[in-house]
Amino acid sequence: MTATSPTTEVSRGGSHELVIDGLRAGVAGLEVLTGVDLVVRSGEVHAVMGPNGSGKSTLAHVLMGKPGYQVLGGTVTLDGEDLLRLAPFERARLGLFLAPQDPIEVPGVGLHQTLTEALAGRGMSPDDAKGSLAARALVEAQRVGLETRLLERPLNVDLSGGERKRSETLQMALLQPNIAVLDELDSGIDIDGLHDVAQRVRDGVAEWGLGVLAITHYRRLLSVLQPDVVHVLVRGRIVASGGPELAGELERTGYAAFETAARADDSGTGIQN
Amino acid sequence: MRRRAEAWERFAATSVPTEAEEVWRYSGIDGFDLDAYAPAPLAAGLESTLAVARRLADSLGPRAGLVVTRNGTIEAIEMERSAPEALSVTNTRTAPRAAAAPETLGELAPGRDAFGELHDAFVSDVVLVGVPRKTVVADPIVVVHLVDPGAHGAPGVAVFPHMLVDLGTSSEAGVIELTAPIVSDGPLPAGDESDTTPSPMLLVPVTELRVADDSHLRYGNLQVLGQGATSIALQASCVGRDASLQSFTAGLGGRYARVRTDSDLLGQAGRTSLLAAYLGTGEQVHDFRTLQDHHAPRTESQLLFKGAVADTARSVYSGLIRIRKGARGANAFQTNHNLVLSEGAHADSVPNLDIDENDVRCSHASTVGPIDEEQRYYLETRGIAPAVAERLIVLGFFSDLAGRAPFPGVGRWVEEAVHRRMAGRLSAQGGTDG
Ligand SMILES: Nc1ncnc2c1ncn2[C@@H]1O[C@H](COP(=O)(O)OP(=O)(O)O)[C@@H](O)[C@H]1O
Ligand SMILES: [Mg+2]
Numbered sequence: 150m151t152a153t154s155p156t157t158e159v160s161r162g163g164s165h166e167l168v169i170d171g172l173r174a175g176v177a178g179l180e181v182l183t184g185v186d187l188v189v190r191s192g193e194v195h196a197v198m199g200p201n202g203s204g205k206s207t208l209a210h211v212l213m214g215k216p217g218y219q220v221l222g223g224t225v226t227l228d229g230e231d232l233l234r235l236a237p238f239e240r241a242r243l244g245l246f247l248a249p250q251d252p253i254e255v256p257g258v259g260l261h262q263t264l265t266e267a268l269a270g271r272g273m274s275p276d277d278a279k280g281s282l283a284a285r286a287l288v289e290a291q292r293v294g295l296e297t298r299l300l301e302r303p304l305n306v307d308l309s310g311g312e313r314k315r316s317e318t319l320q321m322a323l324l325q326p327n328i329a330v331l332d333e334l335d336s337g338i339d340i341d342g343l344h345d346v347a348q349r350v351r352d353g354v355a356e357w358g359l360g361v362l363a364i365t366h367y368r369r370l371l372s373v374l375q376p377d378v379v380h381v382l383v384r385g386r387i388v389a390s391g392g393p394e395l396a397g398e399l400e401r402t403g404y405a406a407f408e409t410a411a412r413a414d415d416s417g418t419g420i421q422n
Numbered sequence: 423m424r425r426r427a428e429a430w431e432r433f434a435a436t437s438v439p440t441e442a443e444e445v446w447r448y449s450g451i452d453g454f455d456l457d458a459y460a461p462a463p464l465a466a467g468l469e470s471t472l473a474v475a476r477r478l479a480d481s482l483g484p485r486a487g488l489v490v491t492r493n494g495t496i497e498a499i500e501m502e503r504s505a506p507e508a509l510s511v512t513n514t515r516t517a518p519r520a521a522a523a524p525e526t527l528g529e530l531a532p533g534r535d536a537f538g539e540l541h542d543a544f545v546s547d548v549v550l551v552g553v554p555r556k557t558v559v560a561d562p563i564v565v566v567h568l569v570d571p572g573a574h575g576a577p578g579v580a581v582f583p584h585m586l587v588d589l590g591t592s593s594e595a596g597v598i599e600l601t602a603p604i605v606s607d608g609p610l611p612a613g614d615e616s617d618t619t620p621s622p623m624l625l626v627p628v629t630e631l632r633v634a635d636d637s638h639l640r641y642g643n644l645q646v647l648g649q650g651a652t653s654i655a656l657q658a659s660c661v662g663r664d665a666s667l668q669s670f671t672a673g674l675g676g677r678y679a680r681v682r683t684d685s686d687l688l689g690q691a692g693r694t695s696l697l698a699a700y701l702g703t704g705e706q707v708h709d710f711r712t713l714q715d716h717h718a719p720r721t722e723s724q725l726l727f728k729g730a731v732a733d734t735a736r737s738v739y740s741g742l743i744r745i746r747k748g749a750r751g752a753n754a755f756q757t758n759h760n761l762v763l764s765e766g767a768h769a770d771s772v773p774n775l776d777i778d779e780n781d782v783r784c785s786h787a788s789t790v791g792p793i794d795e796e797q798r799y800y801l802e803t804r805g806i807a808p809a810v811a812e813r814l815i816v817l818g819f820f821s822d823l824a825g826r827a828p829f830p831g832v833g834r835w836v837e838e839a840v841h842r843r844m845a846g847r848l849s850a851q852g853g854t855d856g
Binding site: 213215216236237238241242246247249252253255256257258262263264266267270271303304320324 | 795796797799800801802803804805806807808810811814815817818819820821822
């Protein structure tokens with residue numbers, strides 16, 4: 150695969166690999182992730198599904214290094230590099246992207262300005278960054294269905310939930326990360342929007358070999374995203390993995406069976422608090 | 423001038439304030455030695471001084487005229503051809519008798535403390551901006567106050583600029599004052615900190631703004647003195663019936679810079695909007711004292727002061743809303759927000775109300791706090807280094823103020839100055855942006 154995008158500097162060949170091994174992590178003194186194993190490679194789409202509070206967002210933030218989350222054990226590497234030792238911005242520059250579940254408002258800080266600095270941080274000269282962004286942002290706005298006047302707004306300020314998700318997807322497309330962690334890209338967005346953003350992610354897989362870890366509750370996102378693997382996260386660990394048909398099964402039966410099994414498992418191994 | 427001699431006598435009789443007095447608590451004034459300041463021979467030639475002033479003024483956009491003062495002396499008054507005939511910008515020292523200092527000079531800003539007396543004793547030229555009734559001046563008159571610290575090794579210069587803006591009824595005008603030092607190779611660009619060997623200087627500026635009935639004044643005050651400067655400024659205004667004042671102050675420079683803003687609303691339905699942005703780094707101290715004084719019914723004052731402190735800088739905001747008996751239906755708002763960017767930095771915010779009338783609407787709000795961690799993290803997830811994220815957030819913090827500046831050029835100037843200052847801090851820290 151040949152990448153012609155301006156972010157070529159950060160790609161290290163076409164093949165990237167995020168390896169999560171035995172990851173245990175907590176927040177506010179509570180152990181939330183109890184041992185997660187997962188490998189995401191370039192061009193692969195992984196879906197993570199699980200009940201509320203099972204630790205999906207915690208996984209996303211621990212991968213990105215959000216302050217306040219403690220890693221209690223295990224390792225995470227990206228292309229062999231120990232991610233857990235790096236600051237969030239360094240992880241991003243290695244090619245990791247996080248679209249958070251609830252993107253927050255950053256008053257007074259414009260989207261263009263942010264992306265210009267983000268590209269400059271990846272080694273592009275500010276003038277080149279600005280020049281290449283202006284035109285590409287318009288194209289991407291069209292693709293994700295974001296009104297172009299919203300490009301002038303400060304980050305997420307007064308944007309609806311759906312507009313925020315479109316904006317996250319646009320930012321991802323402009324930064325062209327190697328691995329994207331998408332935390333409920335489908336929440337708060339309408340059906341048309343859902344299709345637009347999912348399609349844009351899917352196109353990224355084809356265009357530059359994007360690897361995806363998509364956290365979701367709904368099969369609707371997955372029908373466009375076409376995951377290679379679906380994982381079920383319950384009580385802080387992956388209790389089942391399977392093909393796309395697993396998502397359909399979950400939608401029919403819910404997580405009850407998995408939760409019962411996981412709880413039994415926890416008491417058996419004495420991890421449960 | 424009798425006034426001058428009397429002021430000197432009063433000053434000599436007053437003691438220089440001490441930090442034991444609440445209003446001077448943060449000033450560092452105890453270490454202050456007036457005798458260390460003296461007139462000094464000028465270091466820069468007149469032509470280069472004027473060139474510097476024009477360059478500074480150009481950065482603010484179109485103007486109706488330019489006044490240049492150097493160490494308190496008016497060196498040039500240049501009116502644009504587009505400026506209305508009736509507009510008068512004069513020097514009280516050289517103007518013909520008829521146009522000389524009006525009775526009202528100094529009326530708004532009587533010596534209220536030792537520095538006021540000192541100002542009255544030493545003030546030389548007064549910039550007088552007179553806008554006759556029914557005259558509309560679209561572009562601002564720019565007044566550049568340059569301070570020439572004198573030849574190297576000079577003891578430090580003391581400067582007492584004075585400006586009186588007098589708007590007649592039903593007129594409209596704008597004035598921007600910009601105060602900057604001259605260094606050997608031109609003035610410091612706004613917000614620059616390359617001033618590593620700062621020259622000591624003392625400034626005691628007084629600005630009087632008279633906004634008569636039904637007239638509208640837009641006023642900007644920009645200050646980028648070096649880190650060796652002590653500035654103790656007074657801005658006094660009075661606003662008449664159905665008149666308005668929009669005022670914007672930006673304090674970026676100075677070692678200790680104090681601005682006292684006294685705004686009297688004298689006529690029915692008069693309005694003031696008082697905005698200020700301040701940013702302190704290194705060991706700077708910024709000290710703002712404000713008074714929104716409502717004398718008349720249905721008057722309205724809106725105050726928004728925003729500041730950021732980094733390193734070991736500190737800032738003080740202390741403001742009073744006074745609603746006098748008879749000012750029924752007055753609206754007064756006072757908001758002060760502060761960002762504290764370093765452990766060693768400190769901001770104080772002290773809002774106050776003094777209300778002698780019922781039927782009024784007043785509110786004050788103030789915050790002091792660090793940068794929102796969630797915002798910084800969000801920007802970091804895009805691959806932006808923490809220090810750059812901080813610069814973006816600080817710029818964003820000031821952007822609503824800059825957007826409301828009385829002239830677009832003033833808003834732009836402030837944003838650029840803040841940007842440069844924050845970027846300068848970045849490189850001074852060794853550039854964490856890898
Ligand atoms: N900042 C926090 N402080 C305290 N508890 C938290 C915090 N973040 C998450 N938790 C807890 O951790 C658990 C997992 O949360 P989360 O990862 O957000 O779940 P999910 O995204 O799967 O719904 C929940 O019990 C939640 O209450
Ligand atoms: Mg979640």
